[in-house]
Amino acid sequence: MFQNALAEAGAAVSDHLDDVLAPFEGELGAAMRYACGGGKRLRAFLVLESARLHGVARSPALDAAAAIEAVHAYSLVHDDMPCMDDDDLRRGLPTVHVKWDEAMAVLTGDALQAVAFELVTDADLPDMARLCLARGLARAGGGHGMVLGQVLDIAAETAATPLTLDQIKRLQALKTGALFEWSATAGAVMAGADPAPLARYAEAFGLAFQIADDILDVEGDEAQTGKRVGKDAAAGKATFVSLMGLDGARAEAQRLVDLACDALAPYGEAAGNLREAARFVISRQS
Template sequence: MPDPAARPDPQLQAWRARADAALERALAALEHGEPRLLGAMRHAALAGGKRIRPLLVYACGNAFGAADAALDAPAAAVELVHAYSLVHDDLPAMDDDALRRGRPTVHIAFDEATAILAGDALQSLAFAVLADAPVDDGRRVAMLRELAGAAGADGMCGGQARDLAAAGSKQQRGADRLLPVVELERLHAMKTGALLRAAVRLGAIAAGADAAARAQLDRYASALGLGFQIRDDLLDVEGDSATLGKTAGKDAAQAKATFPGLLGVEASRGRLAGLGEEMNAALDALGMTADAPLRQLGRQAIERTH
């Protein structure tokens, strides 16, 4: 399957550059931090990556008329939360991974205590950045509430807790007792999907999209989030560490609940195709003419090779 990243879109490239610049500004403003901690934060946040979350902020906000300058803060904020989550996810107490984006993970490059603090500080910085977003107070508070909810116990953190519990249960009960599909989808709607959905919502809030539009955007984002995770699961089975930039085969080694493990590879690919159709149907229902970047990001989520 071709990788859409091999055909870079000029608009997405421009937005990615804006996101990187916004992240650099946010980190550069931390003038009085302890140097080792700041180095670890920069290692985590500026190491590249797909930047799909900030791109979704820009693509959604732009589709509804928001200026890029109004989207820089939410784009940087959602990526800072994502960066913090990866730092903590890689820790020995979680996934215990030594490789991320082709480089040593933060606790390997620095140390475990510094990695914990770096993750904490990245999360705090995200909300400081968002609190200064150049929008009216009502939209700013709505964006803060959205990101906090997506990152917390009912979102990303709750999904990670479910993932850890599911892996432990499978090890204890045996491989013949698999997690039901509906539970696996719920787990990933929280762990992966919540922050992707928040990225779309942040763009919609900044632009003042109405309730009907937001409902269709949620439909799009939910399909994208699930598709992103299924593709991740497939890449863990089919990819290699050099291409992925992280350790391949970790899911099976840790007895994690995955879509290929539950449905099989071919059925997982079929589910991906259906989710691609669902994303396009949601965008079709919006009747917009400026949704090409959202469609491109949807394709990237389900067709990427890393």
């Protein structure tokens, strides 16, 4: 059931993104569509499930889901650049700066971020809901969230001492978790409901997701992950695995999944797909 729901959400959001990005011209449009191709659409799935739990209409839910995928794509395009992680492979394909060039990668990311805010501000929602969605996305994706996390991640590469476990948790809660939290709480925000249970779910979900990523960097198959593996160890980077060991990291990921599932108690069986999503993130191979 979960895999079908994830596939259906992914297809719907991909179709919506195709429509949204179709008017963009030339190489910029091509690069934007390329950057948004593929992926699990997990953040979009969280938006749609959160919206379903709160009875939000399909049209604004799809706008919000496409918006978070646009922000996620922009973040990957910039993250892959030589000035940051310097990756040449993403989702099994050359990264945008490799296929085009660095200038196009910067501009592609900038344009996708702008598209995301067009989507949430144009959504068919009450004014306050649109304002809250946009403000939340700005905080989650900007200097209070993902961007700050990336700054901390870059600084850690040249720090005199490796990060502690608490520092890694904070970094990843910003870099990865902030967008997951926006996604999981979007339905409540759109409906004017209390987002607190979904925020607790997302906090645990995001850290579990990152631990799984750290494990995949050690044990993953590049053909399955679609990106380079072994980079963290080669760079001497402190990760959940380097500090906790593989067994310890797996145990912590499972503990976080249990916390995420417990946070969904107020929604009962209706949140079954969100529970399965949490279990999925620590069993995935990409």
